[in-house]
């Protein structure tokens with residue numbers, strides 16, 4: 001070391017190490033990059049912006065978050081995707097990117113409940129009116145569109161009641177009136193329904209469900225199909241500071257690699273269990289998109305390339321809340337809990353649902369099948385039904 005550059009003290013070396021490991025490590029797995037600060041060589045290069053391919057600040061992307069966003073966008077056929085801390089954060093981002101005080105938005109009454117709660121408990125106070133509509137309205141949604149309507153949500157199939165929506169018909173009507181359409185595409189894992197081929201402007205999903213796939217991750221994406229949606233969502237994403245952990249992104253990247261085999265197996269098991277439940281005398285309706293009982297079944301056949309792991313059954317009228325509770329609590333392999341898309345089978349009973357139609361009077365039980373052997377799941381259901389019947 002020279003006089004001008006004496007050998008650094010060990011304290012300095014802790015922060016400015018004189019050695020680095022070779023960087024040419026080639027694994028099959030994307031690296032987990034942690035970083036808030038991004039370094040620049042020249043003052044003139046320093047900027048802090050969500051746009052562009054370069055890295056400027058951790059919030060606007062690290063190689064790990066970008067890798068996940070790019071892979072999701074590529075899978076979904078999107079212009080770009082933004083990774084956010086969860087599906088609910090994705091929903092909030094979509095609303096706040098499109099709606100201002102005085103605006104009106106439409107949401108299907110069968111939407112994920114926290115979507116509607118966000119509207120009622122937060123957006124209403126910001127002067128944004130969110131109106132619920134019957135999910136089975138297709139082109140007739142035109143009668144609900146107002147001059148100040150800035151966003152139409154679709155969620156197909158709907159949460160719990162599983163109505164499959166005629167998204168192309170809604171998109172056609174909305175676009176005639178200049179209104180963008182956002183889709184909650186979580187059920188389809190972004191792949192079983194091609195949102196952008198069907199004209200949707202913005203498609204979000206909870207990666208928490210199928211992409212994560214192991215009930216150990218909360219993460220979401222908002223994908224955009226138009227330049228306008230890209231601008232709105234990109235700018236709002238940065239303003240809200242929706243940063244995500246690279247470790248969580250690494251889990252989602254790993255989940256993506258096995259998504260196809262898990263979806264195939266979940267689809268087969270769910271169909272197996274759903275068809276068996278349809279034969280049971282206790283059951284009035286099986287609300288699975290691939291079964292004719294499900295409202296919008298024909299639309300599912302036309303627009304989807306597969307079905308997933310979650311569906312509901314409606315018990316016959318003589319099944320009251322007390323019997324349904326005993327049945328649900330008598331299950332052993334189906335565990336009582338919210339969410340879905342993981343390796344475990346889950347069950348949940350619902351009180352009468354806030355729907356104008358199809359509230360099903362508290363006779364709805366939602367099932368999520370996991371990766372267990374189908375015969376064992378059916379035996380579990382049979383056993384618990386026999387305890388109650």
Ligand SMILES: *Cc1c(COP(=O)(O)O)cnc(C)c1O
Nearest residue numbers: 086087088112184186206208219
């Ligand atoms: C679970 C879910 C969400 C929310 O996802 P989180 O990651 O749990 O916030 C949104 N929409 C649908 C349809 C969901 O099922």
